[in-house]
Amino acid sequence: MTKKAKPRTSAFNAPARRAGPTRRPARGWWRNGNLMLTVTLVAAAVIAVGAFLLVDGTGSEAEPVTGAADPRLVREDSHRLDVAADGKVTLVEFLDFECESCGAAYPSVERLRKEYAGRITYVVRYFPLPNHTNAQNAAQAAEAAAKQDKFEAMYAKLFDTQKEWGEARTSHADTFAGYAEQLGLDMTRYGADVTAPATVERVNRDKADGTDLGVQGTPTFFLNGKRLQVSPTYANLKKAVDDALAAGA
Amino acid sequence: MDRRLGWLLTTTGAVGLVAAFVLTVEKVRLLQDPGYRPTCSINPILSCGSIMASDQAEAFGFPNPVLGLIGFTVVVTTGVAVLAGAVLPRWWWIGLQAGAVLGAVFVHWLFFQSVYRIGALCPYCMAVWVVTIVICWYVTLHNFGRGRTVAKYHSTILTAWLLVLTALIGTEFWDFWRTLL
Numbered sequence: 001m002t003k004k005a006k007p008r009t010s011a012f013n014a015p016a017r018r019a020g021p022t023r024r025p026a027r028g029w030w031r032n033g034n035l036m037l038t039v040t041l042v043a044a045a046v047i048a049v050g051a052f053l054l055v056d057g058t059g060s061e062a063e064p065v066t067g068a069a070d071p072r073l074v075r076e077d078s079h080r081l082d083v084a085a086d087g088k089v090t091l092v093e094f095l096d097f098e099c100e101s102c103g104a105a106y107p108s109v110e111r112l113r114k115e116y117a118g119r120i121t122y123v124v125r126y127f128p129l130p131n132h133t134n135a136q137n138a139a140q141a142a143e144a145a146a147k148q149d150k151f152e153a154m155y156a157k158l159f160d161t162q163k164e165w166g167e168a169r170t171s172h173a174d175t176f177a178g179y180a181e182q183l184g185l186d187m188t189r190y191g192a193d194v195t196a197p198a199t200v201e202r203v204n205r206d207k208a209d210g211t212d213l214g215v216q217g218t219p220t221f222f223l224n225g226k227r228l229q230v231s232p233t234y235a236n237l238k239k240a241v242d243d244a245l246a247a248g249a
Numbered sequence: 250m251d252r253r254l255g256w257l258l259t260t261t262g263a264v265g266l267v268a269a270f271v272l273t274v275e276k277v278r279l280l281q282d283p284g285y286r287p288t289c290s291i292n293p294i295l296s297c298g299s300i301m302a303s304d305q306a307e308a309f310g311f312p313n314p315v316l317g318l319i320g321f322t323v324v325v326t327t328g329v330a331v332l333a334g335a336v337l338p339r340w341w342w343i344g345l346q347a348g349a350v351l352g353a354v355f356v357h358w359l360f361f362q363s364v365y366r367i368g369a370l371c372p373y374c375m376a377v378w379v380v381t382i383v384i385c386w387y388v389t390l391h392n393f394g395r396g397r398t399v400a401k402y403h404s405t406i407l408t409a410w411l412l413v414l415t416a417l418i419g420t421e422f423w424d425f426w427r428t429l430l
Binding site for chain 2: 033034035037038041042045049100101129131132163167169216217229231
């Protein structure tokens, strides 16, 4: 094909030249300095990545630090699922009950909590994302359960059942009320609490803190004020917690 | 006009078409079996599954790859027609231009959603992003760029833009990439 086309102007080229400006055939696109510049650009990018890797070799984990005592991380009324006796290591998770990656991280977090019970404080903050139809409902359901000291049970229930209600476009508030009933909550109280302005406000405050701290997606973990940059697999979380415990000891 | 544009449209269109086709098939499999693990779910970041299950994967109420099946077919057809020696009228190229621009806008939105909202990447989708941008760029140059400086530095500009997108992905998932090395 190309053999035939290269040496002479193809029949196809002629009408185009007639139609377009005749100064220069479109072939000009492929000329000269362009290729050189393109190659240079790619080479520069490769070198830049290499340089970053070298520089970054040691201390990247330390990037987005905020003081461990930053009040935006843990408020008085934040839900602490575990409390460390010495209070030295605190893991804060900003989560969205409908977010799939949060659901994926959930078993790892639970395993970690079991393993490190009493040695780490684990705090859950709401961060419902707007593209999840039921994220806000779920957060309010958890908060209403919290009013009856059932936050942890509802938190577990919501993640355990995430596949059944997640990614829907219709409200699952009734589904969540069903869970509340299964957990033995006082349904009159739950019904009032779940949509109460105070509950909405409480969820919004968590989210505002998260936004302030630079949370963009979920799950986002802060370990002693340091945002974890790794994906929240069990191994990664464990390593981070081990490091923090070792540093605190 | 140049035979190279014909080749470019044919190959990029074919790549996009294959990607859209695979995504469509994977979507059907995923619907048949919610536990199905798409072939492109490799790790937490490179994960088609979480992308395909998102709301953004059905931006217009139906799976996005359906748009690709239609759009890339037109691109391949145009490319092959050019190679076959057809002289397409101006309005054809303007129509292709409109489609290419809409496609480019859409893939940039998907890029943003994927990187900053869903937090995962899907290899087939990224192939679609790249070819859509390439197609849009060269169709635009073909229609409006003749003889201009931008046309002279066509691949430099294109590469620069693709590198910007790559850099955004690189920084967003920096620590993850680092663990792979």
